[in-house]
Amino acid sequence: MKLENTVVQMRKGILEYCILHIISRGEVYASDMLEELTSARIMVVEGTLYPLLTRLKNAGLLEYKWIESVSGPPRKYYSLTPQGIEFLAALDENWQALVASTEQIINHTHNHRQS
Template identity: 70%
Template sequence: MNIENTQVQMRKGILEFCILHIISRGEIYASDILKELKDAKIIVVEGTLYPLLTRLRKADLLAYNWKESKLGPPQKHYTLTEKGNEFLQKLNITWNELVASTNKIIQNKRETIEIPTLEEIKLKKK
């Protein structure tokens, strides 16, 4: 089994949640969303973001406005709709429940297992 595949699937599972959180802070340009996701190592491929933004917009969770740019053509700036804010609030509840449940499992003290970090695993392979 390939660890990278599992890591990618975990990131994909939280991608929409992270995008909605970023946009919830205020109007934002798609490339700024992409930069934040890349910096957080949540997304690395630009082609992943735009279809998601389109799907979220079609679900009426996002809206956009065109803004003039001094550097080129007009840019789409995204905001959350009221429905998007409500959806994000529900996802926050789900996220908090998921984190609590996962932590409960991970921190179960019945059997102590040392879990190495990814860096330690990579060092052992060398």
């Protein structure tokens, strides 16, 4: 079993959550999301982002609008829908519970009784 594969799966598992958090801060352009995700070492493959954004949009969690750019074609800026805001709040609760559960397991010390 390769460590790298497990780490990749862990990152994939939280990618959607991280994307929703980035978008929750305000309208954001896909390349800015990509830059933040890459610098945080959550995502390294650009081809992963766009299908995920499409899936989140089709699920009603995101919307986008085109904004004219002075240096080229119009840009698509993403924002959360009201449904997306609710979904993210529910994810936040679940994330906190998951972190607490994981820490409980990781930090558990087993007391051996010696007779």
